[in-house]
Amino acid sequence: MGTVNGGISYWFTEDGLPAPREPLPGDTSADVVIVGGGYTGLWTAYYLKRADPELRITVLEQRFCGYGASGRNGGWLYNGIAGRDRYARLHGHESAVRLQKAMNGTVAEVIRVAAEEKWSADLHQGGVLEVALTPAQLVRLRAFHEAERAYGEDERLLLGARETAERIRIAGAVGSSWTPHGARLHPVKLVKALAASVEALGVTVHESTPVTEIRPGHAVTPYGTVRAPYVLRCTEGFTASLKGQRRTWLPMNSSMITTEPLTEEQWESVGWADRETLGDMAHAYMYAQRTADGRIALGGRGVPYRFGSRTDNDGGTQRATARELRSVLTRFFPQLAGVGIAHAWSGVLGVPRDWCATVTLDRATGLGWAGGYVGSGVATANLAGRTLRDLVRHDAGRSGAGELAALPWVNHRVRKWEPEPLRWLGVRGMYATYREADRRERVGRGAASSRLARVADRVAGRG
Numbered sequence: 001m002g003t004v005n006g007g008i009s010y011w012f013t014e015d016g017l018p019a020p021r022e023p024l025p026g027d028t029s030a031d032v033v034i035v036g037g038g039y040t041g042l043w044t045a046y047y048l049k050r051a052d053p054e055l056r057i058t059v060l061e062q063r064f065c066g067y068g069a070s071g072r073n074g075g076w077l078y079n080g081i082a083g084r085d086r087y088a089r090l091h092g093h094e095s096a097v098r099l100q101k102a103m104n105g106t107v108a109e110v111i112r113v114a115a116e117e118k119w120s121a122d123l124h125q126g127g128v129l130e131v132a133l134t135p136a137q138l139v140r141l142r143a144f145h146e147a148e149r150a151y152g153e154d155e156r157l158l159l160g161a162r163e164t165a166e167r168i169r170i171a172g173a174v175g176s177s178w179t180p181h182g183a184r185l186h187p188v189k190l191v192k193a194l195a196a197s198v199e200a201l202g203v204t205v206h207e208s209t210p211v212t213e214i215r216p217g218h219a220v221t222p223y224g225t226v227r228a229p230y231v232l233r234c235t236e237g238f239t240a241s242l243k244g245q246r247r248t249w250l251p252m253n254s255s256m257i258t259t260e261p262l263t264e265e266q267w268e269s270v271g272w273a274d275r276e277t278l279g280d281m282a283h284a285y286m287y288a289q290r291t292a293d294g295r296i297a298l299g300g301r302g303v304p305y306r307f308g309s310r311t312d313n314d315g316g317t318q319r320a321t322a323r324e325l326r327s328v329l330t331r332f333f334p335q336l337a338g339v340g341i342a343h344a345w346s347g348v349l350g351v352p353r354d355w356c357a358t359v360t361l362d363r364a365t366g367l368g369w370a371g372g373y374v375g376s377g378v379a380t381a382n383l384a385g386r387t388l389r390d391l392v393r394h395d396a397g398r399s400g401a402g403e404l405a406a407l408p409w410v411n412h413r414v415r416k417w418e419p420e421p422l423r424w425l426g427v428r429g430m431y432a433t434y435r436e437a438d439r440r441e442r443v444g445r446g447a448a449s450s451r452l453a454r455v456a457d458r459v460a461g462r463g
């Protein structure tokens with residue numbers, strides 16, 4: 001009752017829609033054109049313009065800055081990156097350690113820039129707490145914890161049931177793993193501040209300007225074409241809408257709810273004083289934060305994929321998805337069974353066929369891209385922006401290659417997704433299997449992970 005559905009996201013409802021920027025007025029030229037006004041595109045513009053103020057940079061956004069995943073996510077600024085284990089197998093363990101350390105540093109970099117630029121984004125560095133609620137999840141948690149430490153996370157802590165409850169009182173939690181490399185933030189406040197800073201540096205930003213085709217030297221829109229030696233695609237879950245990109249990255253759906261503001265008594269029953277971002281070890285996992293205005297914002301996959309790589313309509317989500325997320329909330333916090341749900345929304349994230357985030361510049365064509373973050377894009381987009389900066393400047397003879405260009409995710413190529421209806425059947429079946437695996441683990445209480453989840457991993461290509 002009274003739940004707002006869609007409206008892009010709660011974050012926009014709470015902070016307001018941005019003042020519209022003018023669309024592209026006609027054909028023009030630039031040194032660099034960036035397609036996509038989310039975190040990746042804006043961070044790339046920010047770092048390029050800071051490094052080379054004379055560069056003519058144009059950003060093209062189909063709706064408005066932050067309309068996609070950058071304005072709808074869970075506000076997790078954390079050090080996870082999709083594909084690290086695969087990169088370790090392809091390039092060696094030490095190469096993946098360098099990638100992980102770069103991600104650890106990226107959390108600090110975003111916090112540094114926000115402080116330097118005096119952005120108000122409700123940042124709070126409480127770290128990330130990942131919890132286990134069943135014996136099987138606890139086994140996975142311990143393996144996860146040891147793997148993270150093997151990648152150089154010496155500060156990570158493994159906590160028992162009592163220590164976990166001292167942080168957040170989650171019903172049935174049997175253990176957790178905590179890293180300091182994480183912070184809560186308000187996604188829309190961050191993207192608005194970043195866009196304003198980019199414009200203040202002299203970057204041209206055109207909104208309401210959908211790019212229909214990208215080809216060497218050209219970004220084509222209904223209002224004209226921007227010609228540039230470098231055309232950078234930063235479109236994440238909306239990549240499938242571009243000509244020739246239907247099967248490049250799958251637009252995976254993720255959904256969220258926010259509660260009404262909790263009372264002081266309710267917060268006392270929950271704890272969460274350090275405001276860690278919160279996740280779990282389920283196969284169909286959840287993610288949550290304690291917002292600056294005293295709510296719980298919680299998300300999960302919901303309906304994971306729409307046939308034909310379609311995206312949603314302004315964040316609208318199914319009532320069944322909102323009910324499912326509410327059940328997750330009350331399973332974690334049964335003491336909040338009566339709390340109201342203020343808002344529900346959905347958005348898409350980009351998933352490559354091998355589930356590996358990438359950043360690329362094709363020096364032969366000047367085409368570049370970054371994304372495929374698989375839901376870990378708030379921090380990864382910053383690392384991608386700095387890496388694209390280095391790749392473009394090196395190719396243009398403006399700088400050396402730099403350390404970031406040598407990270408293993410640079411110039412990684414992956415095959416396309418299967419045609420329909422195979423990818424629809426595969427993705428829907430995969431998440432149905434994950435949910436059934438989680439159900440069996442909750443009911444059976446055994447220490448072994450469900451074999452169903454291992455089958456789903458192999459089908460998905462996540463192994």
